[in-house]
Amino acid sequence: MEKHTGASAGGAALAAVDPLVDFEAYVRASERKHQRLAFLLTGDLAAAEDLVQSAYARLYPRWDKVRTYDAPDAYLRKVMVSVRTSWWRRHKNREWATDELPELSGAADHGADVVESQALLGALRSLPDRQRAAVVLRHWCDLSEAETASIMGCSLGTVKSNTSKGLAHLRAALGQAEGEAS
Protein backbone atom coordinates (compact mmCIF):
# COMPACT_ATOMS: atom_id res chain seq x y z
CA MET A 1 0.00 0.00 0.00
CA GLU A 2 1.34 3.34 -0.98
CA LYS A 3 0.51 6.45 0.88
CA HIS A 4 0.87 9.58 -1.24
CA THR A 5 2.84 12.32 0.39
CA GLY A 6 2.80 14.97 -2.33
CA ALA A 7 6.31 14.17 -3.51
CA SER A 8 7.26 15.62 -6.84
CA ALA A 9 7.46 13.43 -9.90
CA GLY A 10 9.84 15.83 -11.56
CA GLY A 11 11.00 18.97 -9.89
CA ALA A 12 14.09 21.06 -10.36
CA ALA A 13 16.15 18.16 -11.65
CA LEU A 14 14.23 18.32 -14.93
CA ALA A 15 14.85 22.00 -15.51
CA ALA A 16 17.25 21.40 -18.40
CA VAL A 17 14.94 18.98 -20.20
CA ASP A 18 12.62 19.98 -23.06
CA PRO A 19 9.43 21.19 -21.33
CA LEU A 20 7.09 19.23 -23.61
CA VAL A 21 8.98 15.98 -23.11
CA ASP A 22 9.21 16.79 -19.46
CA PHE A 23 5.46 17.38 -19.20
CA GLU A 24 4.64 14.12 -20.96
CA ALA A 25 6.97 12.32 -18.59
CA TYR A 26 5.32 13.99 -15.64
CA VAL A 27 1.85 13.01 -16.88
CA ARG A 28 2.87 9.41 -17.32
CA ALA A 29 4.51 9.29 -13.93
CA SER A 30 1.69 10.93 -12.02
CA GLU A 31 -1.52 10.01 -13.86
CA ARG A 32 -2.32 6.97 -11.72
CA LYS A 33 -2.28 8.72 -8.37
CA HIS A 34 -4.08 11.74 -9.76
CA GLN A 35 -6.70 9.51 -11.32
CA ARG A 36 -7.25 7.99 -7.89
CA LEU A 37 -7.50 11.39 -6.24
CA ALA A 38 -9.94 12.52 -8.88
CA PHE A 39 -12.09 9.47 -8.29
CA LEU A 40 -12.23 10.15 -4.58
CA LEU A 41 -13.05 13.79 -5.19
CA THR A 42 -15.81 13.05 -7.66
CA GLY A 43 -17.02 9.59 -6.69
CA ASP A 44 -17.45 8.81 -10.36
CA LEU A 45 -14.99 7.15 -12.75
CA ALA A 46 -15.99 9.11 -15.84
CA ALA A 47 -16.00 12.40 -13.97
CA ALA A 48 -12.62 11.50 -12.47
CA GLU A 49 -11.15 10.95 -15.91
CA ASP A 50 -12.53 14.26 -17.08
CA LEU A 51 -11.25 16.02 -13.98
CA VAL A 52 -7.73 14.68 -14.43
CA GLN A 53 -7.62 15.67 -18.07
CA SER A 54 -8.93 19.14 -17.29
CA ALA A 55 -6.35 19.60 -14.57
CA TYR A 56 -3.51 18.49 -16.85
CA ALA A 57 -4.82 20.79 -19.58
CA ARG A 58 -4.71 23.71 -17.16
CA LEU A 59 -1.26 22.76 -15.99
CA TYR A 60 0.17 22.39 -19.49
CA PRO A 61 0.39 26.11 -20.43
CA ARG A 62 2.02 26.85 -17.05
CA TRP A 63 4.30 23.86 -16.99
CA ASP A 64 7.39 25.89 -17.78
CA LYS A 65 6.98 27.59 -14.43
CA VAL A 66 5.35 24.82 -12.41
CA ARG A 67 8.08 22.30 -13.29
CA THR A 68 10.52 24.35 -11.27
CA TYR A 69 8.41 23.97 -8.16
CA ASP A 70 9.51 21.55 -5.51
CA ALA A 71 6.12 19.85 -5.63
CA PRO A 72 4.23 20.18 -8.91
CA ASP A 73 1.78 17.63 -7.52
CA ALA A 74 0.62 20.14 -4.95
CA TYR A 75 -0.15 22.60 -7.69
CA LEU A 76 -2.04 19.98 -9.68
CA ARG A 77 -4.05 18.94 -6.61
CA LYS A 78 -5.02 22.54 -6.10
CA VAL A 79 -6.11 22.75 -9.72
CA MET A 80 -8.16 19.57 -9.36
CA VAL A 81 -9.96 20.79 -6.24
CA SER A 82 -10.57 24.15 -7.89
CA VAL A 83 -11.93 22.58 -11.08
CA ARG A 84 -14.05 20.18 -9.10
CA THR A 85 -15.50 23.06 -7.06
CA SER A 86 -16.26 25.08 -10.16
CA TRP A 87 -18.00 22.06 -11.69
CA TRP A 88 -20.00 21.61 -8.53
CA ARG A 89 -21.01 25.28 -8.56
CA ARG A 90 -21.98 25.09 -12.20
CA HIS A 91 -23.92 21.85 -11.93
CA LYS A 92 -25.06 21.83 -8.34
CA ASN A 93 -28.69 22.16 -9.39
CA ARG A 94 -28.41 19.22 -11.72
CA GLU A 95 -26.37 16.82 -9.63
CA TRP A 96 -27.60 14.76 -6.76
CA ALA A 97 -26.43 11.79 -4.80
CA THR A 98 -27.98 8.46 -5.54
CA ASP A 99 -28.25 5.24 -3.60
CA GLU A 100 -27.55 3.19 -6.72
CA LEU A 101 -23.86 2.39 -6.69
CA PRO A 102 -21.84 0.93 -9.55
CA GLU A 103 -20.89 -2.73 -9.56
CA LEU A 104 -17.46 -2.97 -7.99
CA SER A 105 -15.85 -5.61 -10.18
CA GLY A 106 -12.36 -6.86 -9.44
CA ALA A 107 -13.16 -7.17 -5.78
CA ALA A 108 -15.54 -10.06 -6.06
CA ASP A 109 -13.28 -12.28 -3.96
CA HIS A 110 -13.46 -10.02 -1.00
CA GLY A 111 -17.08 -9.80 0.05
CA ALA A 112 -16.53 -7.66 3.13
CA ASP A 113 -14.29 -5.25 1.25
CA VAL A 114 -16.89 -4.85 -1.47
CA VAL A 115 -19.59 -4.05 1.04
CA GLU A 116 -17.30 -1.62 2.80
CA SER A 117 -16.17 0.06 -0.41
CA GLN A 118 -19.73 0.41 -1.59
CA ALA A 119 -20.74 1.91 1.71
CA LEU A 120 -17.74 4.23 1.70
CA LEU A 121 -18.35 5.32 -1.86
CA GLY A 122 -22.00 5.99 -1.08
CA ALA A 123 -21.03 7.95 2.02
CA LEU A 124 -18.33 9.82 0.12
CA ARG A 125 -20.76 10.78 -2.59
CA SER A 126 -23.28 12.00 -0.09
CA LEU A 127 -20.76 14.32 1.52
CA PRO A 128 -20.83 17.99 0.64
CA ASP A 129 -18.12 18.92 -1.82
CA ARG A 130 -15.87 20.69 0.69
CA GLN A 131 -16.18 17.98 3.33
CA ARG A 132 -15.29 15.37 0.75
CA ALA A 133 -12.26 17.32 -0.41
CA ALA A 134 -11.10 17.96 3.16
CA VAL A 135 -11.38 14.31 4.16
CA VAL A 136 -9.63 13.04 1.02
CA LEU A 137 -6.81 15.56 1.20
CA ARG A 138 -6.25 15.10 4.90
CA HIS A 139 -6.73 11.32 5.24
CA TRP A 140 -5.77 9.96 1.85
CA CYS A 141 -3.22 12.48 0.57
CA ASP A 142 -1.99 12.85 4.16
CA LEU A 143 -1.67 16.59 3.85
CA SER A 144 -1.46 18.84 6.87
CA GLU A 145 -4.29 21.12 7.77
CA ALA A 146 -2.32 24.09 6.47
CA GLU A 147 -1.63 22.39 3.13
CA THR A 148 -5.25 21.36 2.84
CA ALA A 149 -6.39 24.89 3.63
CA SER A 150 -4.05 26.23 0.98
CA ILE A 151 -5.35 23.82 -1.65
CA MET A 152 -8.98 24.40 -0.77
CA GLY A 153 -8.50 28.12 -0.49
CA CYS A 154 -10.08 28.35 2.94
CA SER A 155 -9.09 28.82 6.57
CA LEU A 156 -7.67 26.21 8.95
CA GLY A 157 -10.86 26.29 10.96
CA THR A 158 -12.92 25.50 7.89
CA VAL A 159 -10.63 22.57 7.11
CA LYS A 160 -10.95 21.28 10.64
CA SER A 161 -14.71 21.52 10.77
CA ASN A 162 -15.17 20.05 7.31
CA THR A 163 -12.79 17.20 8.05
CA SER A 164 -14.45 16.48 11.36
CA LYS A 165 -17.97 16.40 9.94
CA GLY A 166 -16.90 14.39 6.91
CA LEU A 167 -15.00 11.84 8.97
CA ALA A 168 -17.92 11.38 11.33
CA HIS A 169 -20.17 10.68 8.40
CA LEU A 170 -17.73 8.23 6.82
CA ARG A 171 -17.03 6.42 10.11
CA ALA A 172 -20.71 6.01 10.69
CA ALA A 173 -21.07 4.57 7.21
CA LEU A 174 -18.11 2.24 7.69
CA GLY A 175 -19.35 1.09 11.11
CA GLN A 176 -22.73 0.33 9.62
CA ALA A 177 -21.09 -1.57 6.76
CA GLU A 178 -18.99 -3.64 9.15
CA GLY A 179 -22.09 -4.48 11.11
CA GLU A 180 -23.85 -5.61 7.95
CA ALA A 181 -20.83 -7.68 6.82
CA SER A 182 -20.51 -9.47 10.15
Added chain:
Amino acid sequence: MSGADRDPIFEGLDRLAGLADREVAGDRMPDIRRRVRVARQRRVAAIGVAAVAAVAVGLGVWRVLPVDDKPQPAPQPPAGISQTVHPQVTSVAPGVLDIRVTITGRSSAYTDASGRPVAAGPAVVRLSVDGQEVAGIPASKDASCEPGGEVSTYVARFPTGSASSVFAVPVEGAGEHRVEVRASYCADGEVFESVATVLATTDTAFDVVDETRADLDGDGADESIQLLMPPAGTDADQQVRVTWADGVAQDEPLPNTMLNGASSRGPRPRRRRARRSSCRRERR
Protein backbone atom coordinates in the same frame (compact mmCIF):
# COMPACT_ATOMS: atom_id res chain seq x y z
CA MET B 1 -0.95 10.72 10.84
CA SER B 2 0.68 8.14 8.60
CA GLY B 3 -0.26 5.06 6.71
CA ALA B 4 1.48 2.95 9.32
CA ASP B 5 -1.22 3.87 11.78
CA ARG B 6 -3.64 1.77 9.78
CA ASP B 7 -6.23 4.51 9.75
CA PRO B 8 -9.42 2.72 8.69
CA ILE B 9 -10.53 5.75 6.71
CA PHE B 10 -7.26 5.77 4.79
CA GLU B 11 -7.54 2.04 4.23
CA GLY B 12 -11.06 2.37 2.95
CA LEU B 13 -10.31 5.38 0.76
CA ASP B 14 -7.19 3.75 -0.67
CA ARG B 15 -9.10 0.59 -1.50
CA LEU B 16 -11.79 2.70 -3.12
CA ALA B 17 -9.22 4.76 -5.02
CA GLY B 18 -7.78 1.58 -6.47
CA LEU B 19 -10.97 1.21 -8.50
CA ALA B 20 -9.86 4.18 -10.58
CA ASP B 21 -6.76 2.35 -11.82
CA ARG B 22 -8.66 0.43 -14.45
CA GLU B 23 -9.84 3.73 -15.94
CA VAL B 24 -6.37 5.05 -16.66
CA ALA B 25 -6.33 6.10 -20.29
CA GLY B 26 -3.73 5.09 -22.84
CA ASP B 27 -2.17 8.32 -24.03
CA ARG B 28 -3.48 11.41 -22.37
CA MET B 29 -1.48 13.95 -24.34
CA PRO B 30 -3.65 14.26 -27.50
CA ASP B 31 -6.70 15.02 -25.38
CA ILE B 32 -4.74 17.41 -23.17
CA ARG B 33 -3.45 19.28 -26.21
CA ARG B 34 -6.97 19.44 -27.66
CA ARG B 35 -8.31 20.85 -24.40
CA VAL B 36 -5.51 23.41 -24.26
CA ARG B 37 -6.23 24.44 -27.84
CA VAL B 38 -9.95 24.79 -27.17
CA ALA B 39 -9.29 26.78 -24.02
CA ARG B 40 -6.93 29.05 -25.91
CA GLN B 41 -9.50 29.59 -28.67
CA ARG B 42 -12.15 30.38 -26.09
CA ARG B 43 -9.83 32.85 -24.40
CA VAL B 44 -9.05 34.55 -27.70
CA ALA B 45 -12.76 34.68 -28.56
CA ALA B 46 -13.58 36.09 -25.13
CA ILE B 47 -10.88 38.73 -25.51
CA GLY B 48 -12.25 39.59 -28.95
CA VAL B 49 -15.80 39.88 -27.61
CA ALA B 50 -14.56 41.99 -24.70
CA ALA B 51 -12.62 44.22 -27.08
CA VAL B 52 -15.65 44.66 -29.35
CA ALA B 53 -17.82 45.39 -26.32
CA ALA B 54 -15.28 47.89 -25.02
CA VAL B 55 -15.11 49.61 -28.40
CA ALA B 56 -18.92 49.67 -28.59
CA VAL B 57 -19.19 51.11 -25.10
CA GLY B 58 -16.48 53.61 -25.91
CA LEU B 59 -18.26 54.68 -29.07
CA GLY B 60 -21.50 54.99 -27.16
CA VAL B 61 -19.88 57.14 -24.53
CA TRP B 62 -18.18 59.18 -27.21
CA ARG B 63 -21.51 59.80 -28.88
CA VAL B 64 -23.28 60.67 -25.66
CA LEU B 65 -20.63 62.75 -23.95
CA PRO B 66 -19.08 65.85 -25.43
CA VAL B 67 -15.44 64.95 -25.91
CA ASP B 68 -14.44 68.39 -27.04
CA ASP B 69 -15.64 71.72 -25.82
CA LYS B 70 -14.71 73.41 -29.05
CA PRO B 71 -17.77 74.33 -31.13
CA GLN B 72 -18.02 72.26 -34.25
CA PRO B 73 -17.79 74.32 -37.43
CA ALA B 74 -21.14 74.78 -39.12
CA PRO B 75 -21.42 73.28 -42.59
CA GLN B 76 -20.74 75.81 -45.26
CA PRO B 77 -22.66 76.17 -48.53
CA PRO B 78 -20.78 75.87 -51.82
CA ALA B 79 -18.82 78.84 -53.02
CA GLY B 80 -20.92 81.57 -54.56
CA ILE B 81 -24.05 80.70 -52.60
CA SER B 82 -24.99 82.70 -49.55
CA GLN B 83 -27.87 84.45 -47.90
CA THR B 84 -28.07 87.32 -45.45
CA VAL B 85 -30.96 88.20 -43.20
CA HIS B 86 -31.52 91.85 -42.14
CA PRO B 87 -34.17 92.27 -39.47
CA GLN B 88 -35.20 95.84 -38.76
CA VAL B 89 -36.92 96.29 -35.46
CA THR B 90 -38.37 99.53 -34.14
CA SER B 91 -40.33 100.27 -31.06
CA VAL B 92 -42.92 102.70 -32.25
CA ALA B 93 -45.26 102.31 -29.33
CA PRO B 94 -45.02 100.97 -25.83
CA GLY B 95 -45.42 97.21 -25.81
CA VAL B 96 -45.21 96.88 -29.59
CA LEU B 97 -42.30 96.05 -31.90
CA ASP B 98 -42.49 96.76 -35.57
CA ILE B 99 -40.44 94.21 -37.43
CA ARG B 100 -39.58 93.98 -41.05
CA VAL B 101 -37.10 91.58 -42.55
CA THR B 102 -35.09 91.88 -45.72
CA ILE B 103 -33.38 88.79 -47.04
CA THR B 104 -30.80 89.06 -49.76
CA GLY B 105 -28.83 86.26 -51.25
CA ARG B 106 -27.79 84.05 -54.09
CA SER B 107 -28.89 80.44 -53.98
CA SER B 108 -30.17 77.49 -55.98
CA ALA B 109 -33.76 77.42 -57.14
CA TYR B 110 -36.15 74.96 -55.52
CA THR B 111 -38.03 72.56 -57.74
CA ASP B 112 -41.71 71.77 -57.63
CA ALA B 113 -43.35 68.34 -57.58
CA SER B 114 -42.92 67.96 -61.33
CA GLY B 115 -39.23 68.79 -61.14
CA ARG B 116 -39.55 72.26 -62.64
CA PRO B 117 -37.49 75.00 -61.01
CA VAL B 118 -39.28 77.54 -58.92
CA ALA B 119 -37.91 80.75 -57.48
CA ALA B 120 -34.73 80.77 -55.47
CA GLY B 121 -34.69 82.32 -52.06
CA PRO B 122 -35.92 81.54 -48.60
CA ALA B 123 -38.45 78.72 -48.54
CA VAL B 124 -39.03 78.73 -44.80
CA VAL B 125 -38.89 81.83 -42.64
CA ARG B 126 -39.37 81.86 -38.90
CA LEU B 127 -39.65 85.04 -36.90
CA SER B 128 -39.50 84.67 -33.15
CA VAL B 129 -39.46 87.18 -30.34
CA ASP B 130 -38.14 86.19 -26.95
CA GLY B 131 -38.05 82.55 -28.08
CA GLN B 132 -41.66 82.42 -29.27
CA GLU B 133 -42.43 82.12 -32.96
CA VAL B 134 -44.69 84.98 -33.92
CA ALA B 135 -44.72 84.86 -37.72
CA GLY B 136 -43.24 83.00 -40.61
CA ILE B 137 -43.60 81.14 -43.82
CA PRO B 138 -44.03 77.40 -43.40
CA ALA B 139 -42.33 74.80 -45.55
CA SER B 140 -44.04 73.98 -48.80
CA LYS B 141 -44.70 70.35 -49.62
CA ASP B 142 -44.22 71.03 -53.30
CA ALA B 143 -40.82 72.69 -53.14
CA SER B 144 -37.78 70.53 -52.81
CA CYS B 145 -34.11 71.32 -52.91
CA GLU B 146 -32.47 69.26 -55.63
CA PRO B 147 -28.88 69.22 -56.82
CA GLY B 148 -28.10 71.25 -59.89
CA GLY B 149 -30.78 73.88 -59.35
CA GLU B 150 -30.34 77.16 -61.17
CA VAL B 151 -28.52 79.76 -59.08
CA SER B 152 -29.93 83.27 -58.97
CA THR B 153 -29.84 86.41 -56.87
CA TYR B 154 -32.84 87.67 -54.95
CA VAL B 155 -34.11 90.19 -52.46
CA ALA B 156 -37.11 89.17 -50.36
CA ARG B 157 -39.03 91.21 -47.81
CA PHE B 158 -41.21 90.10 -44.96
CA PRO B 159 -43.95 90.77 -44.56
CA THR B 160 -44.54 90.65 -48.28
CA GLY B 161 -46.32 93.59 -49.87
CA SER B 162 -45.26 97.18 -49.73
CA ALA B 163 -41.85 98.19 -48.44
CA SER B 164 -43.46 99.91 -45.47
CA SER B 165 -45.34 96.81 -44.27
CA VAL B 166 -44.30 95.57 -40.87
CA PHE B 167 -45.08 92.81 -38.42
CA ALA B 168 -46.51 94.56 -35.37
CA VAL B 169 -45.56 92.21 -32.57
CA PRO B 170 -46.91 92.89 -29.09
CA VAL B 171 -44.39 92.27 -26.33
CA GLU B 172 -44.85 92.13 -22.63
CA GLY B 173 -42.90 94.41 -20.41
CA ALA B 174 -40.55 97.17 -21.19
CA GLY B 175 -36.90 96.60 -21.85
CA GLU B 176 -34.85 94.36 -24.11
CA HIS B 177 -36.40 91.80 -26.41
CA ARG B 178 -34.63 89.24 -28.53
CA VAL B 179 -35.78 89.08 -32.12
CA GLU B 180 -34.55 86.14 -34.17
CA VAL B 181 -35.10 85.41 -37.83
CA ARG B 182 -34.28 82.09 -39.46
CA ALA B 183 -34.54 81.69 -43.21
CA SER B 184 -33.65 78.58 -45.16
CA TYR B 185 -32.21 78.46 -48.64
CA CYS B 186 -31.22 75.81 -51.14
CA ALA B 187 -27.60 75.28 -52.11
CA ASP B 188 -27.14 72.62 -54.77
CA GLY B 189 -29.32 69.97 -53.16
CA GLU B 190 -28.66 70.88 -49.55
CA VAL B 191 -30.77 73.17 -47.41
CA PHE B 192 -28.95 75.71 -45.30
CA GLU B 193 -30.29 78.21 -42.85
CA SER B 194 -29.19 81.76 -42.19
CA VAL B 195 -29.93 83.25 -38.82
CA ALA B 196 -29.95 86.83 -37.60
CA THR B 197 -30.64 88.04 -34.09
CA VAL B 198 -31.18 91.56 -32.89
CA LEU B 199 -31.94 92.97 -29.48
CA ALA B 200 -34.67 95.61 -29.46
CA THR B 201 -35.60 97.84 -26.58
CA THR B 202 -39.19 98.87 -26.11
CA ASP B 203 -40.15 102.01 -24.33
CA THR B 204 -41.32 101.81 -20.84
CA ALA B 205 -45.03 101.31 -20.82
CA PHE B 206 -47.05 104.51 -20.79
CA ASP B 207 -50.12 105.00 -18.67
CA VAL B 208 -53.38 105.99 -20.27
CA VAL B 209 -54.40 109.02 -18.24
CA ASP B 210 -57.32 110.14 -20.37
CA GLU B 211 -59.38 108.81 -23.22
CA THR B 212 -62.18 109.98 -25.44
CA ARG B 213 -63.79 109.15 -28.75
CA ALA B 214 -64.44 111.42 -31.69
CA ASP B 215 -64.90 111.21 -35.43
CA LEU B 216 -61.65 112.84 -36.38
CA ASP B 217 -61.62 112.03 -40.06
CA GLY B 218 -65.34 112.62 -40.69
CA ASP B 219 -66.00 109.09 -41.97
CA GLY B 220 -68.88 108.64 -39.53
CA ALA B 221 -66.97 106.27 -37.24
CA ASP B 222 -65.45 107.41 -33.98
CA GLU B 223 -61.73 107.14 -33.38
CA SER B 224 -60.24 106.58 -29.97
CA ILE B 225 -58.00 109.29 -28.62
CA GLN B 226 -55.82 108.50 -25.63
CA LEU B 227 -53.46 110.64 -23.68
CA LEU B 228 -50.41 108.65 -22.56
CA MET B 229 -48.22 109.66 -19.66
CA PRO B 230 -44.68 108.30 -19.41
CA PRO B 231 -43.80 106.74 -16.10
CA ALA B 232 -41.92 108.75 -13.56
CA GLY B 233 -38.19 108.88 -13.95
CA THR B 234 -38.14 108.90 -17.75
CA ASP B 235 -37.34 111.77 -20.09
CA ALA B 236 -40.03 110.85 -22.59
CA ASP B 237 -42.74 113.28 -23.58
CA GLN B 238 -46.40 112.65 -23.21
CA GLN B 239 -48.02 111.04 -26.22
CA VAL B 240 -51.36 111.12 -27.85
CA ARG B 241 -52.55 107.89 -29.40
CA VAL B 242 -55.22 107.79 -32.04
CA THR B 243 -56.69 104.44 -32.81
CA TRP B 244 -58.46 104.66 -36.12
CA ALA B 245 -61.63 102.85 -36.93
CA ASP B 246 -59.71 100.14 -38.83
CA GLY B 247 -57.72 99.32 -35.70
CA VAL B 248 -54.44 100.94 -36.71
CA ALA B 249 -52.91 102.94 -33.87
CA GLN B 250 -50.90 106.08 -34.37
CA ASP B 251 -48.82 107.66 -31.63
CA GLU B 252 -47.59 111.25 -31.70
CA PRO B 253 -45.33 112.75 -29.06
CA LEU B 254 -46.33 115.97 -27.38
CA PRO B 255 -43.01 117.84 -27.24
CA ASN B 256 -41.88 119.54 -24.08
CA THR B 257 -44.83 118.34 -22.07
CA MET B 258 -42.62 116.87 -19.37
CA LEU B 259 -40.15 119.69 -18.91
CA ASN B 260 -39.79 121.95 -15.84
CA GLY B 261 -42.28 120.20 -13.70
CA ALA B 262 -44.82 119.93 -16.45
CA SER B 263 -45.28 116.30 -15.54
CA SER B 264 -47.51 117.18 -12.68
CA ARG B 265 -49.56 119.75 -14.46
CA GLY B 266 -49.19 118.93 -18.10
CA PRO B 267 -52.01 116.52 -18.58
CA ARG B 268 -54.61 118.56 -16.91
CA PRO B 269 -55.29 121.15 -19.63
CA ARG B 270 -55.27 118.50 -22.30
CA ARG B 271 -57.62 116.39 -20.30
CA ARG B 272 -59.93 119.32 -19.96
CA ARG B 273 -59.75 120.05 -23.67
CA ALA B 274 -60.46 116.49 -24.49
CA ARG B 275 -63.44 116.51 -22.23
CA ARG B 276 -64.72 119.68 -23.78
CA SER B 277 -64.33 118.20 -27.21
CA SER B 278 -66.24 115.19 -26.10
CA CYS B 279 -68.97 117.39 -24.67
CA ARG B 280 -69.18 119.36 -27.83
CA ARG B 281 -69.57 116.25 -29.83
CA GLU B 282 -72.30 115.02 -27.52
CA ARG B 283 -74.07 118.34 -27.87
CA ARG B 284 -73.91 118.09 -31.61
